[in-house]
Amino acid sequence: MSLKYCQGPICHHYTTKDRLRGTKPNKTFQTRRRSGFYYGQSNFCSLNCQNDWFGEFGDLAIDHFGRTTEPKHLTEQDAWVKDYDWRNTTDDDHRYYFVNKITKEQRPLTEEQYRDNNYTLNER
Ligand SMILES: [Zn+2]
Numbered sequence: 001m002s003l004k005y006c007q008g009p010i011c012h013h014y015t016t017k018d019r020l021r022g023t024k025p026n027k028t029f030q031t032r033r034r035s036g037f038y039y040g041q042s043n044f045c046s047l048n049c050q051n052d053w054f055g056e057f058g059d060l061a062i063d064h065f066g067r068t069t070e071p072k073h074l075t076e077q078d079a080w081v082k083d084y085d086w087r088n089t090t091d092d093d094h095r096y097y098f099v100n101k102i103t104k105e106q107r108p109l110t111e112e113q114y115r116d117n118n119y120t121l122n123e124r
Helices: 047-065 111-115
Strands: 080-084 096-100 106-109
16 A cells, blocks of 8 residues: 655644654654545545645646636536435335426436436437
8 A cells, every 4th residue: 555645835834743743853844645535536534634735736737727718608508417206105116307407397217217327318
């Protein structure tokens, strides 16, 4: 199992006990190293470190990968979402349905279709 370092640019400035490493007189606060982290696709030890990274590099990253400069549109053709009627109904055929978030049209679904993550009415 390989260890990796938190990518937070100032992780070592958070002076917690677990970051204090080494022996006297060479103790330093160090970047956290773990086999995995819970934040930012396992790149950051904390939300603070993830936010620090974005604060320092976010604009550069967005410019590099493509900044959104005009609104994106979710059209009627792709506005279908699955929903579920939580009320206790005896009519199982009508518990699951598609609803179009723009037109509000509803179409019934079987439970199998509801649970099938590949089943969709959206065109893309
Ligand atoms: Zn960190």
